[in-house]
Amino acid sequence: MDRTYHTPVLLDEVLSFLRPRAGGTYVDCTLGGGGHAEAILDSISGKGRLVGFDRDPDALRAAGERLEKFGGSVELVGRNFDAFPHSLRKLNIHEVDGILLDLGVSSHQLDDPGRGFSFQQEGPLDMRMGSGAAGTHDGLEVVNTYAEEELKRIFREYGEERHSGRIAWRIVRERADRPLRTTADLAAVVRKAVGGRFILKTLARIFQAIRIEVNDELGNLSRFLGSCLPMLAPGGRIVVISYNSLEDRIVKNWIREEAKVRGTLTMLTKKVVVASGRERDENRRARSAKLRAAERRIP
Ligand SMILES: C[S@@+](CC[C@H](N)C(=O)[O-])C[C@H]1O[C@@H](n2cnc3c(N)ncnc32)[C@H](O)[C@@H]1O
Structure with a gap:
């Protein structure tokens, strides 16, 4: 082992x-x-x-x-x-x-890029703890189908992120042109919405929020x-x-x-x-x- x-x-x-x-x-x-x-x-x-x-x-x-x-x-x-x-x-x-x-x-789980939990490595936006489990939704579904208000609520409640509105708005605009597929796509959109020196903390909060939602933690x-x-x-x-x-x-x-x-x-x-x-x-x-x-x- x-x-x-x-x-x-x-x-x-x-x-x-x-x-x-x-x-x-x-x-x-x-x-x-x-x-x-x-x-x-x-x-x-x-x-x-x-x-x-x-x-x-x-x-x-x-x-x-x-x-x-x-x-x-x-x-x-x-x-x-x-x-x-x-x-x-x-x-x-x-x-x-x-x-x-x-x-x-x-x-x-965090270190495996294939699971999509980390913004530091490129992988599919999966984020399911029990990947493959029937009836579970994944990060792709949350990011590409949730309404702007829902995304904002998740980022605020589960990520305690103060730029929730701005990030949700940006995701909805970007996905209208092209759906977000990977952790790198999501990280790039978050960076576009809020730059600055605290971006890593923001990314950690946004990824945590989506993971909590996907897994109903x-x-x-x-x-x-x-x-x-x-x-x-x-x-x-x-x-x-x-x-x-x-x-x-x-x-x-x-x-x-x-x-x-x-x-x-x-x-x-x-x-x-x-x-x-x-x-x-x-x-x-x-x-x-x-x-x-x-x-x-x-x-
Ligand atoms: C922090 S790790 C536990 C590490 C462990 N204590 C050790 O010593 O290696 C959390 C684990 O709990 C599992 N987990 C999280 N939520 C769960 C749930 N609702 N039901 C069952 N397993 C869950 C995750 O898949 C993960 O493997």
């Missing part, structure tokens, strides 16, 4: 909040390259179970190879984690001791949080790592509501946990990571 597939972020922190123990059942909702999952399985030393989800068949294959050595302790599910309770019940699992979500895309997270608690055993823990303020806000508000209003969770991270200076230096992706954790109260 290619060890550079993805370097797991905040690994020590994940283990110290999740506290995996032998005999327990754990769910990694976002397997990626399987780095976090491998560390969880190492800590339970083969005595227990890990169910891993990923909607990307390529990630599932890579994680499967990495976790092969754990044999029957591992169950892989190639589905969206928003179907979490349903998928677990199908495996005859009704309660778990810990859940991890490490949101967003892996370095491998915020919807998946909200649906997951709204349905996961009945599956978490009393004393069980949930750990979520987010990479943008939109996801982090959803997680923060959910934990707060469950802890303070419903009394189902105990908040374990009063302040959000971020990567150490050393990890940030060694791994660029760690710079935007925000971890929050909570424990299911014993009724």
Whole structure:
């Protein structure tokens, strides 16, 4: 297995909040390259179970190879984690001791030009996490068919981009002459709409916004949080790592509501946990990571 597939972020922190123990059942909702999952399985030393989800068949294959050595302790599910309770019940699992979500895309997905996630490499405007999945739309469809107002809303809400209107206007004008096909086409149009020295940040925000829309990332997270608690055993823990303020806000508000209003969770991270200076230096992706954790109260 290619060890550079993805370097797991905040690994020590994940283990110290999740506290995996032998005999327990754990769910990694976002397997990626399987780095976090491998560390969880190492800590339970083969005595227990890990169910891993990923909607990307390529990630599932890579994680499967990495976790092969754990044999029957591992169950892989190639589905969206928003179907979490349903998928677990199908495996005859009704309660778990810990859940991890490490949101967003892996370095491998970002670095593969064929997936179209990065404005730094030319590739088709795809951006689907589970590419090939039936019924999913892609970046091409968003950029070439959405109305100007819709594009503007997506850029404003999911990219928190202040030039949303100008960029949406420019896309609609340019695509009338020639549809945008590649990441380079889109980047060129964004550059035409807003130049200047902060263009790389603008491009990152616009690409993030389209990716969130294509994959319904915020919807998946909200649906997951709204349905996961009945599956978490009393004393069980949930750990979520987010990479943008939109996801982090959803997680923060959910934990707060469950802890303070419903009394189902105990908040374990009063302040959000971020990567150490050393990890940030060694791994660029760690710079935007925000971890929050909570424990299911014993009724
Ligand atoms: C940041 S990576 C996880 C990296 C992993 N923790 C590791 O150690 O390698 C996120 C992964 O989650 C997957 N993913 C994102 N949203 C998902 C969803 N709604 N359902 C299933 N998988 C999802 C992506 O395909 C990607 O492989």
